[in-house]
Amino acid sequence: MTYEYPLVFFTVLGQLAAGIALLICLTGLQKHPAEERRAWIVSLATLAVAGVSAFFHLQSFGATPFALSNVGSSWLSREILLGAIFFVLIALRVWNVLKAGTNWLVGIVGVIFVLVMSQIYAQNAVAPLWHSWGPILSFLGTMLLLGGTAVLALAPDAWERPAVVAGVSSALVGGLFALSMPIFWVGGVLSPLNPVLLGTFATATICVTLTQMTCFAAGGVLTAFGVPGKRMLAQIGFVIILVGAVVGRMLFYAANIRLGG
Amino acid sequence: MIDLNQELVFVMDSSRCIGCKTCMIACKDKHDNPVGVSWRKVLECTSGDWAQAPDGSYTQNVLAYYMSVACNHCENPICVSVCPTGAMQIVENGIVAIDTDLCVGCGECRWNCPYSAPVLDRAKKHMTKCDMCRDYLAVGKLPACVAACPSRALTIAPRKEAVAKLGRAEAAPLPPSGLTEPNLCLIKHRDSLSVSKSAAVLANREEF
Secondary structure, three states, X not given: OOOOHHHHHHHHHHHHHHHHHXXXXXXXXXXOHHHHHHHHHHHHHHHHHHHHHHHOOOOOOOOHHHHHOOOOOOHHHHHHHHHHHHHHHHHHHHOOOOOHHHHHHHHHHHHHHHHHHXXXXXXXXXXXXXXXXXXXXXXXXXXXXXXXXXXXXXXXXXXXXHHHHHHHHHHHHHHHHHOOHHHHHHHHOOXXXXXXXXXXXXXXXXXXXXXXXXXXXXXXXXXXXXXXXXXXXXXXXXXXXXXXXXXXXXXXXXXXXXXXX | OOOOOOOEEEEEEOOOOOOOOHHHHHHHHHHXXXXXXXXXXXXXXXXXXXXXXXXXXXXXXXXXXXEEEOOOOOOOOHHHHHOOOOOEEEOHHHOEEEOOOOOOXXXXXXXXXXXXXXXXXXXXXXXXXXXXXXXXXXXXXXXXXXXXXXXXOEEEEEHHHHHHHHOOOOOOXXXXXXXXXXXXXXXXXXXOOOHHHHHHOEOOXXXX
């Protein structure tokens, strides 16, 4: 099984950046300008690290400017384009060129970025375990989960109750979606895939999904206890959930079991 | 001798192939590919078992056959449409080739190719794959793999006529031909299995 570590970190961190952007909008964090600015900076830094990570996936960089030349048919080109637009929009918010009234626009572009990212895998007919709605739900789920817990960890001490409810709801729904991928694998295994590889993968799925659930539960409990003023606990909870998301994404890349081999 | 300046297909006669892998070696030699970079693969397909009858005797239905496969220069080359930089291109006579100056080695083509034809050459830092020996074709020579095949199991033929006559390759361990419409025609071995058994019969996976 191979994991493509640069892509593991690129996708997870890209979804975290998009989640923060969306949750800033959904929770109305702009009512607290200092915390909002800090959240935008975290989102921008996260997306920058994601972008650097993606470069490690490439073998040469000379032709990277041409990566936008096939937007008409390549989901990878579209992902790079959306990622660049999203990065610029967040940067404009960090430096206040765009005002708080445009937060919804940045949030929506982030969601589109994640949707386009998921299509690279969902459209791959050669990998039946990817070729489903699974990557779409899983990526959106990770975005909501990480975004929800990140804003809870970054929130002001006396945050309004509706904002906390929005953050917690996002994290809960996102967590369920993020864990939904194995359901789609049940359908995928009906394809003519190598039974030995499938057996190994099934064992890994059980172990990793249990690990992921444990991380999400432990991180969720810490975040819940940390929200009423104990920010450090919420931040530790977020990190544990992030680790769970990374572990789950490694399993996702291991699901690249191909037809005909 | 056929006209080589036209759209061509590889024609693989599985009933003739003896699995000697001369085609693989000829390809590696011609293109000077390093260890780990094989554009042509000889797939070894095995299946069957032994069963003991009540009288103590044994019967068997074991089988084995070979299939030599490289890039099939598909009618609908998914590698061309997913390549972000446009490095993967359809060039003269329907050949799918890589513009190495444009390739960033992202591997998207290999991920999406049902035949895993594009191979990353880490030393060259870009993807590589069969180009049907287009330099040889241009001077009237056969592709290296075809010229080297001792049993003439691997040949090339005019594309339209061969596809009309033989159809596109559809047998285990290949994936379904409908994915990309490969320009590979197959004369099946008598024991050829259905594509639905594709993954169960590839015996030499570790070679690739």
